[in-house]
Amino acid sequence: MIPASFDYARPASLDEAVTVLAEAGEDAKVLAGGQSLLPLLRLRLAYPSTLVDLARVPEPHGVRDEGDHVFIGAMTTHDDVIHSPIVKSECPLVALATATVADPAVRHRGTFGGSLAHADPAGDLPSVAVALDMRMVARSSSGERVIPAADFFVDYLESALAPGEILVGVQVPKLGPGWGFRYEKFHRTAQAWAIVGVAAAVRRSNGTIEEARVGLTNMGTRPVRASAVEEAVRGLPVGDSAAVKDAASHAAEGTEPPADLHAQPDYRRHLARILTHRALLAAAAG
Structure with a gap:
């Protein structure tokens, strides 16, 4: 499809970019790499009055x-x-x-x-x-x-x-020493969006899990912090898979996963529990 018409600006500095954006009004959009925005433009799911291209702006790099x-x-x-x-x-x-x-x-x-x-x-x-x-x-x-x-x-x-x-x-x-990390993702193909993903960070001390942070991908209309899991896993032995699995069973609590062509909510809740278990064990192992 062909995008709707829009004005185009390509500022050379960050100050120029914010000035152009302010003058363009609420319907303006910022173009960075374009990997997310351009498909929306082609499908006419986005109708910007002005596209502000940051390709020449040097400041926000690195x-x-x-x-x-x-x-x-x-x-x-x-x-x-x-x-x-x-x-x-x-x-x-x-x-x-x-x-x-x-x-x-x-x-x-x-x-x-x-x-x-x-x-x-x-x-x-x-x-x-x-x-x-x-x-x-x-x-x-x-x-x-x-x-x-x-x-x-x-x-x-x-x-x-x-x-x-x-x-x-x-x-x-920076979280400092003693932390392990893991990102688990279930998707159909390598380039596809996650059906469910789990970001886990675990701090270990004396063979136990002292603290955990868990974020869930595609389990609602915004990313979800799995606070119930974080509380349940605290103090568990690092290698106790059964206990960590029980803690991970809380992963879907308070979530509202979407239903689409790829998965229904119940399946996403199941995946969240499985992937959280895997992510926590891997992160705890360091």
């Missing part, structure tokens, strides 16, 4: 260590995130989940921030964001603000970004 957190520029490609030594060392769950996004072609073009700003609950990164308590840095013509991941994902394809705001980067808190 990964840097900022002390207690890692900053990932919104325009950093998935491939660059996967291969970043800083990400691998300080926030490996991000690298693990990003490596499962779509296929190599998409990962070389798609952007880390674009995937998060798209706010698709079937995307792999939103669940990681809520599990790790990431903070989203947004910029507009009136200044900059930081939005916790728990507040960033509002609804299906809807984020907390206000009209005129651009996601410029993400702060990923």
Whole structure:
């Protein structure tokens, strides 16, 4: 299909981009890698009045260590995130989940921030964001603000970004030593969206699970933090598969998984419990 007509702007700096976006009005859209937005345009599921292309904007690129957190520029490609030594060392769950996004072609073009700003609950990164308590840095013509991941994902394809705001980067808190990580994903083909995914981080001490963080992919209209599982698994022996499985049985509590051509809600709840069990065991094993 052919997209509806729109105005096109290609600013050369972040300041110019937020100015153009403010002048364009509420119906403007930001184009980063385009891997999520362009299909919506072709299907006429999005009707932007203006498309603001960030391809020439240099500021939101790259990964840097900022002390207690890692900053990932919104325009950093998935491939660059996967291969970043800083990400691998300080926030490996991000690298693990990003490596499962779509296929190599998409990962070389798609952007880390674009995937998060798209706010698709079937995307792999939103669940990681809520599990790790990431903070989203947004910029507009009136200044900059930081939005916790728990507040960033509002609804299906809807984020907390206000009209005129651009996601410029993400702060990923460092969890420190003693943590293990795992991202489990069930999908039909390598490039398909997750039918269900589980992001797990586990802190071990003296053979027990001291703390766990669990985020669920595609179990509602936004990413879900499995707090019941996190509470149930605390204090369990690291290698006790039966006890961890019992804790993982709480994974679907409070969720509203969708029904579509790929799976019904009951099947997704089943997958959430199975994948959470696997993810917790793998993360606890280090």
